[in-house]
Amino acid sequence: MKELIWLNGKTIPLSEAMVSVEDRGFQFADGVYEVVRIYNGRPFTLTEHLDRLERSCGGIALDLPMGKTPLAAEITKLIDQTGVKNGMIYLQLTRGHAPRNHVYSNPKPTLLFYARTLPPMSRPADVKGLKLISVPDERWSRCWIKSIALLPNILAKNTAVAAGADEAGFVHEGIVTECATSNLFIVSRNILLTHPVGPKVLPGITRALLLNLAAELSVPAIERPVSEAEVLAADEVFITSTTRELAWVTQWNSRPIANSKCGPITTRLHTAYQSRVSEQAQGQMAKGK
Numbered sequence: 001m002k003e004l005i006w007l008n009g010k011t012i013p014l015s016e017a018m019v020s021v022e023d024r025g026f027q028f029a030d031g032v033y034e035v036v037r038i039y040n041g042r043p044f045t046l047t048e049h050l051d052r053l054e055r056s057c058g059g060i061a062l063d064l065p066m067g068k069t070p071l072a073a074e075i076t077k078l079i080d081q082t083g084v085k086n087g088m089i090y091l092q093l094t095r096g097h098a099p100r101n102h103v104y105s106n107p108k109p110t111l112l113f114y115a116r117t118l119p120p121m122s123r124p125a126d127v128k129g130l131k132l133i134s135v136p137d138e139r140w141s142r143c144w145i146k147s148i149a150l151l152p153n154i155l156a157k158n159t160a161v162a163a164g165a166d167e168a169g170f171v172h173e174g175i176v177t178e179c180a181t182s183n184l185f186i187v188s189r190n191i192l193l194t195h196p197v198g199p200k201v202l203p204g205i206t207r208a209l210l211l212n213l214a215a216e217l218s219v220p221a222i223e224r225p226v227s228e229a230e231v232l233a234a235d236e237v238f239i240t241s242t243t244r245e246l247a248w249v250t251q252w253n254s255r256p257i258a259n260s261k262c263g264p265i266t267t268r269l270h271t272a273y274q275s276r277v278s279e280q281a282q283g284q285m286a287k288g289k
């Protein structure tokens with residue numbers, strides 16, 4: 001399969017792509033990104049991702065270098081050219097290259113995206129639960145911006161992996177905000193709970209879809225801060241992200257949680273998520289996209 005990249009309007013082999021060492025993304029992490037899931041050769045919830053990209057751009061005073069509609073068309077074209085059926089798009093927009101200076105003038109942004117295949121996902125109930133460990137949430141207060149400055153997330157994730165866990169849960173004053181690479185939900189007495197988005201929580205696209213699906217399934221959901229004690233006492237705990245969909249959690253700091261099994265609400269929500277994936281694929285096929 002060809003690995004192609006769309007870089008500032010040109011589609012070239014990924015291995016040949018070059019960006020200046022004075023690109024502000026490279027020197028200052030001055031940029032934003034998106035990860036979009038590809039199912040059946042089509043981007044999933046692309047509109048929502050591009051809307052979030054636009055909001056992230058607004059958060060760092062950067063204009064999208066092209067409209068969302070032509071950008072969506074270019075992304076879809078690249079997926080067709082690469083032939084990726086199930087995978088992801090990584091998209092990154094930086095403030096572009098200019099002589100190194102903290103003060104930005106008006107360099108031309110660097111926009112790029114490429115597609116990559118991902119292994120098929122199993123249903124949550126068919127796989128082992130995830131082990132999470134807590135790490136202090138020392139990130140900035142603009143986590144709603146999907147910034148490429150991910151060092152705190154990277155350090156947290158690697159701390160988790162080094163401890164034999166799968167994911168790190170950020171804790172701030174006893175409250176679990178989100179995870180290093182995902183949002184966190186708990187189910188307590190049949191109510192779905194997750195921290196509100198904002199200063200400490202990325203508005204996850206999977207999270208938003210899940211909340212919609214919960215409403216459709218008449219599962220009550222409340223967006224409010226969730227304490228570490230509530231996570232430990234929860235009936236079900238799961239994380240969500242574009243690449244992981246829904247993954248259930250069985251351990252928090254080596255303590256078993258959620259009866260150590262994938263719970264019924266997690267399973268129902270994942271089934272509804274899968275139906276949404278199929279519906280979108282059918283809708284796009286019908287429109288000939």
Ligand code: PDD
Nearest residue numbers: 035180181182183202204205206241242
């Ligand atoms: N990460 N919170 C954080 C800190 C994340 O990095 C992510 C996703 C999410 C979930 O957002 P979404 O449902 O829109 O994927 C929440 C991506 C997948 C990544 O960095 O690779």
